[in-house]
Amino acid sequence: MFADRARIFVRSGKGGDGHVSFRREKYVPAGGPDGGDGGRGGDVIFEVDLGLNTLIDFRNSRKYKAGDGEPGGKKNCRGKDGADIVIKVPPGTVIREAQSGQVIADMSGENRRIVLLTGGRGGNGNQHYATSTMQAPKYAQPGQPARELELLLELKVIADVGLIGFPNVGKSTFLSRVTNAKPKIANYPFTTLNPNLGVVDLEGTGGFVIADIPGLIEGASQGVGLGYEFLRHIERTKVMIHIVDAAGTEGRDPIADIYAINRELEAYDPEIAKRPQIIAANKIDAIFDPDKSPVEAIRAEFEPRGIPVCAISAVSGEGVRELLYKVNDMLNGLNRDVTVFQQEFFPEQSVPGDTSEPFTVSYDAKEDVYVIEGPRIEKMLGYTNLDSEKGFTFFQKFLKETGILEELEALGIQDGDTVRMYGLSFDYYR
Secondary structure (H helix, E strand, O other): OOOOOEEEEEEOOOOOOOOOOEOOOEEEEEOEEEEOOOOOOOOEEEEEEOOOOOOOOOOOOOEEOOOOOOOOOOOOOOOOOOOOOEEEEOOOOOEEEEOOOOOOEEOOOOOEEEEEEOOOOOOOOOOHHHHOOOOOOOOOOOOOOOOOOEEEEOOOOOOOOOEEEEOOOOHHHHHHHHHHOOOOOOOOOOEEEEEEOEEOOOOOOOEEEEEEOOOOOOOOOHOOOOOOHHHHHHOOOEEEEEEEEEEOOOOHHHHHHHHHHHHHHHHHOOOHHHOEEEEEEEEEOOOOOOOOHHHHHHHHHHHOOOEEEEEEOOOOOOHHHHHHHHHHHHHHHOOOOOOOOOOOOOOOOHOOOOOOOOEEEEOOOOOOOOEEEEEHHHHHHHHHHOOOOOHHHHHHHHHHOOOOOHHHHHHOOOOOOOOEEEEEEEOOOO
């Protein structure tokens, strides 16, 4: 069974808590703190598996959880890190945040592996809090909490060329002739229930990937029939071959059919409707009236609009080779890079917890540093990768939107002064 949509729940690991303990050894009557740090929580990782082509595995398994970090121990023993969880998906899978529908990641092109949710940092043991005035701290830092998201997975096939058209116009027959794909062929509405992929090998060319998109009907863009379920699979295609029954064997008007399908594309996504299209006037082997040429009528209607028309017979192979070379020429004039959907939702920018949680901004005259502290600051640092460009951009945005920069300036901070936020120190510049 083909499955191209799934809804799942993912959770990263919680950071282990720091430990509170003190050295208790013979001949060491006043041992200092020796509580170890908690381990880091496991990450939620998505990885492309080229051996997968559907999302069927997610139908029976909907919850994915990384391991929690272990708490620290005595004698400065650090807790064990939680195990990462690696979720494998087929190429072309788009990962969305379920509530907003915004794209988190598109597992296409160079995107083969991403860390979607990072695990919580482990808390510091009490050894970190010993000072000259507090030599026996009886507290430790708790581990950062886990993060969780509900996700919508969508598979959008990766193909250069898409076959579109009404049911029974010969798309599956065409695909089976020009590629090594073996689609089921029968004369029933919606006989194709899966997007079938095949590779076209053309002599003297690099070839291209072609997809048979299940038949559309009028109203598909509004959810009528099964065609709507597969419209997403043409979103990556560069060129569309619009196959039409030129002989009218089903009693349909081929020109009216072409307009009807193009209206559905326009209603679904106007940008897709603007992509290059070539009409394959199929079933010419079934045209028996030499005085009446439906192919010429199709040409007269659409070629003045810039849409080329090729007469073919998918059954006999007549005209198919010429059509494929025209399609290849069209592709050569386009950017062949895989269409990758841009990220819209950034999990690392969603700071957990109450946004009203307190923080303080102060100046330590003794050490000549500006100090920023508070629960919300700890959580932000725990989930932000400052080594990445996106993480650093979020860090700057966080300082501005929370009013921290205003408070620093009110305290008289100058360019080059040092700011400390727990384990992070940096020089301030406007």
